[in-house]
Amino acid sequence: MPMRFLLILLAAAFFSPAAAPAQLTKPAFLPQFQLPAWGGMVTFSIDDANKNVYENGLSIFKKYRVGGTLAPIVGAVENQEYWIMTWPQIKEFQRAGWEIASHTMYHPHLTSLTDGELEYELGQSKKILAKNGIDAKTLVFPYAQYDARVLDYTTRYYENSRIGGQALNGIDLNRYTILCKELTSTTTPEEAIAWIEEAVQKKMWLVLMIHEIVAGTPGDYQYNAGDLEKIAAYVAANRIPTPTINQALAWRQASLGPNLIKNPRLEMTEGGWARYWNRNNAAQVTVEPATVRRAFSDGKRLKITGSSQQNMAYPEMIKLPDKESVYLFSFFAQVATEGANGGLELCIDEFDAAGNWIGWQWLGGFWWHTCGSPAFLYQPSSGQVGQIMIYIFTDAYADITFSGDNFYFGAVNDGLDWKIRFFNRR
Ligand SMILES: [Zn+2]
Secondary structure (H helix, E strand, O other): OHHHHHHHHHHHHHHOOOOOHHHHOOOOOOOOOOOOOOOOEEEEEEEEOEHHHHHHOHHHHHHOOOOEEEEEOHHHHHOOOOOEOOHHHHHHHHHOOOEEOEOOOOOOOHHHOOHHHHHHHHHHHHHHHHHOOOOOOEEEOHHHOOOHHHHHHHHHHOOEEEEEEOOOEOOOOOOOOEEEEEOOOOOOHHHHHHHHHHHHHHOOEEEEEEOEEEOOOOOOOEEEHHHHHHHHHHHHHOOOOOOOHHHHHHHHHHOEOOOOOOOOOOOOEEOOEEOOEEEOOOOOEEEEEOOOOEOOEOOEEEEEEOOOOOEEEEEOOEEOOOOOOOEEEEEEEEEEOOOOOOOEEEEEEEEOOOOOEEEEEEEEEEOOOEEEOOEEEEOOOOOOOOEEEEEEEEOOOOOOEEEEEEEEEEEEOOOOOHHHHHHHOO
């Protein structure tokens, strides 16, 4: 065992040369070593908590020390339905280092529920998990089905939520719409390994969705245990990190430099407006008390209401600490009003060290009713750029209301070659 421990330490050092020694001595090497930086990684994401995953899967996950997120249908566990894991079995996953998420109470189509039912499916499942000693941070949507209203309720109870999407996640992911690829009965281990290789190559995050694990020929929503073992063995042999969903988001956080936006939560106000922030229209751009508490938005929020002109809020000029860096801009966002004109946009004006305007970049925006924590990457256009100004604004004649909070802008500091990936994407 000491030898194994040492090898894991060495592997962690290899994958993360920038990691501080203190982070490597943390005793949390289950289910795999901790890696405090974002990079190529894979998360096994198990939906429903079918008993056959406990019977045929857990020993494989333990043998190869791979981790992930188990999302039980909480009401079915509570009712001790014959096909689902018991609480002690779920706790065994937790003891193996797995994250336990919520997959709601009874696995309904969330988009067709009333507000009260939605509140119950999300809130009550979290409560019952808490009663069983599980602090659920992640929600997995049944049928990968969601809309703006479902996201709105999700942000009240959870820090992360997973959808479908059949794609990899970049560091600029929205933590409320985490993508996954599904291991279906017809996915070969070679195909799954190719997805993992792609994730490693692109420094992206693969979330692998699994429903059931069987010893024999898999039917719909089932995967063969021997094939799963091939995938797990590949992951272990190549020392690919397997964080839980919530750990992966923590690793993203650890990969980001200090927040360069002052008063990012708009809690400090002066004369009714946010300190260190500017606006062009005091009637349409305000700081409002939050009526509903959410995971990434507490006391106060930025509110921009559309009108015939562009209405904008912009934090104070930001001096860039490193012209070579790629930066991440993220925030809590809610855009209300369905199917209306115009949207919310995000731009960066670039200036030299003396404050002369050089140019601008458009980062993106929203044109629909949405809620979550979107993120955008920015890289300075040239070595001349010394300072930037971020503009958050509604289009002229936009018929929308935007609420924002928990703004973050900082350097991506993970020692990876982000510049190459960033420019290849364009
Ligand atoms: Zn499900």
